[in-house]
Amino acid sequence: MTDDIDQILIGALMEDSRRSLKALAQISGLSSPSVAERLRRLEERGVLKGYTVEIDPKCFGYQLQAIVRVRPLPGQLQEVERQILSIPEFTECDKVTGEDCFIARLHVRSMEQLDTLLDRLNTLAETNTAIVKKTPVKRRLPPMA
């Protein structure tokens, strides 16, 4: 389904998704039309879901990053999800098993903002917040083999 060359291409694009087809061709040992065709098929099959960019939130003043566990009050689950969705400072959110229904990542510019945003949620849910001190593992791929 996805062979070694596909994995090389994915790896190369993971490092730099703006690489030209020609560069990818050299890396993979194929011609550029072949690379184009392989990318097309990887996209078509949904393996390659998109090309995106990594931004440093600090450059926009987001000095603080927190992981928030959210346990909605009885009957508030839907509303909590809507709230999280509508607060753009929540940049990731997973709905999970266990006592905490949601685990979300929150970017804020200050402690005050953290407090304000969490207060909005606290009318609907109990929250538990951990401030990110460091990120030992940055987003990476699990082994493809």
Next chain:
Amino acid sequence: MTDDIDQILIGALMEDSRRSLKALAQISGLSSPSVAERLRRLEERGVLKGYTVEIDPKCFGYQLQAIVRVRPLPGQLQEVERQILSIPEFTECDKVTGEDCFIARLHVRSMEQLDTLLDRLNTLAETNTAIVKKTPVKRRLPPMA
């Protein structure tokens, strides 16, 4: 520092980082040399940290995704961090304040694999695992304004 046009460019690249300079020029209303120059400076200043790709882990058999909270046993903090780093199925990890020292994302192909990997950590730490059922908020940007 970063003006409206920079934000338009970042937004456009967030949606599709393989857009051509020409396309970005049209979107932003500039000429393509100007866009090239702006991207160069955004990279230089560290705002644009990289161009990358989104992959569907399911295509490689990773059916399960879990959020693992990790509380190292006394004296094992360093070793736990090393372990997490060395297990590629951990695709993200933050070191945080609070009782749990680390919060990590884990991709596995099966419950057995989940069990195996967590057992390795459980010699060094207490863990608390939540299985991801759904992801209401996919990775997005906080407001730039």
Next chain:
DNA sequence: GGATCTGGTCGATGTCGTCGGTCATACACA
């Protein structure tokens, strides 16, 4: 008022992507 710095345009040039045509290989089946 003139020097300078910044951030833009334009146009020429060379590089790159794309498309049509072709070919080799593997496989299915008569």
Next chain:
DNA sequence: TGTGTATGACCGACGACATCGACCAGATCC
């Protein structure tokens, strides 16, 4: 075994794109 077909690759030509140098407009500062 031989033939038909599907797949996935290559090549070459053409059009699109990125890049570079030259130039220009506006703001800032002596």
